[in-house]
Amino acid sequence: MHKIIIVGGGLAGSLSAIYLAQRGHEVHVIEKRADPLLAQSANADPVGSRAIGVSMTVRGIKAVLGAGIGKQELDQCGEPIVGMAFSVGGQRRVRELTPLEGLFPLSLDRSAFQRLLNKYAAMHQVNYYFEHKCIDVDLEGKAVLIQGPDGAMRHLQGDLIIGADGAHSAVRRAMQSGLRRFEFRQSFFRHGYKTLVLPNAAELGFRKDLLYFFGMDSKGLFAGRAATIPNGSISFAICLPYTGTPSLGSQNREAMADFFSRYFGSLPPASRQELLEQFMALPSNDLINVRSSTFHYKDKVLLIGDAAHATAPFLGQGMNMALEDVHVFMSLLKKHGEALEPALADFTRQRKVQADAMQDMAIANYEALSNPNLIFFLQTRYTRYMHKKFPRVYPPDMAEKLYFTSVPYDELQQIQKKQNVWYKLGRVN
Ligand SMILES: Cc1cc2nc3c(=O)[nH]c(=O)nc-3n(C[C@H](O)[C@H](O)[C@H](O)COP(=O)(O)OP(=O)(O)OC[C@H]3O[C@@H](n4cnc5c(N)ncnc54)[C@H](O)[C@@H]3O)c2cc1C
Secondary structure (H helix, E strand, C coil): EEEEEEEEHHHHHHHHHHHHHCCCCCCEEEECCCCCCCCCCCCCCCCCCCCEEEEECCHHHHHHCCCCCCCCHCCCCECCEEEEEECCCCEEEEECCCCCCCCCCEEEEEHHHHHHHHHHHCCCCCCECCCCEEEEECCCCCCCEEECCCEEEEEEEEEEEEECCCCCCHHHHHHHHHHCCCEEEEECCEEEEEEECCCCCCCCCCCCCCCEEECCCCCCEEEEEEEEEECCEEEEEEEEEECCCCCCCCCCCCHHHHHHHHHHHCCCCHHHHHHHHHHHCCEEEEEEEEECCCEEEECEEECCHHHCCCCCCCCCHHHHHHHHHHHHHHHHHCCCCCHHHHHHHHHHHHHHHHHHHHHHHHHHHHHHHHHCCCHHHHHHHHHHHHHHHCCHHHHCCCCHHHHCCCCCCCHHHHHHHHHHHHHHHHHHC
């Protein structure tokens, strides 16, 4: 059995820890934030920079259940999603979705899900080093240098280092500087975001079982997504450009008040005012796309989740792919009798293709949303109509497959491409 050091005890890191500990490995997790299971740490981990409500699709759910986490307990962290509501010109259009594999996606309270993972990790005797930051990684020596809350430094050495430390990964940084021919590409989107929260979703007429999309009529200026979460609140990711009016950097209260009146016009004035106050007070966050040419180094280091392939949330798949990474790695370890070298090499071979496809689709979706036109809506209707009429030759709706199945991303990308081709043909005819 191996001694495994996981850098980053977020979603992917904690799920990996549960799987690995269950299989008898000695697992150590380095996490710079405070322990989410301690009551006093609830506020020590500011969530303003992250999505508070995230959607977990079927591939994410399968990865979680595979670690022996109870379905009922997972359901308690979220609400099943049965459709999407698009807000256009003050009107809401609802699109119901039909489950394909008998599982509904979940609109999840991210913190509740994190606590659930930490609870299971504790049950399996995972060793967490909370409030410890990974400062450096010795790739050859399979060791990390960590710093505790008192500033003291120490080394930890293992048989494998897993980098699950998110988009700005320290483990990946060590690979960038230490590996020959390691290619790395980081790009930022034209939009950044702020996460705003209203505490009383139901009173405001939001359904818990729908995902809401705003700003579809904003000519690409703004793309907002909202998810209701079980405590009855609703969180909005407001994506805007960095400069100009309206923008993330705007100090013009009047112009921003106009913005909220225009795109959140169905909310009462007090709620719009609350959104405005939060918007003016919060700092903005960047949306980043990160590509790495490999996700492993020999039998020594592995990158998973955002550390390997962060992207913008315009497909809602970052967490889902991160959880699926874990599931896939565990099946590869099993296949290779826990031998690290072939399992890690297979991981890069299988997941690089999928990560590239997922990122390409997310970017394509971003381009569609940031240059929207009516065709975007007509296309969805057209696709569903054509698939119903000609199921053998016309591919099904990609969005449904994305939400309700774990069909590989590269296959979904083919559907997306075909749909575009079919769509263009359909228009010509
Ligand atoms: C606005 C927005 C909305 C989103 N919505 C969705 C959605 O609906 N569905 C979806 O699937 N995805 C969504 N995502 C993406 C999702 O949040 C990420 O893909 C997911 O969190 C990745 O999980 P992870 O465990 O790989 O990384 P993270 O969640 O980033 O976890 C990394 C962990 O490592 C720790 N860490 C970092 N550096 C160090 C260090 N040096 N030392 C020690 N610890 C460290 C961090 O504290 C953190 O706990 C969204 C993202 C954004 C920004």
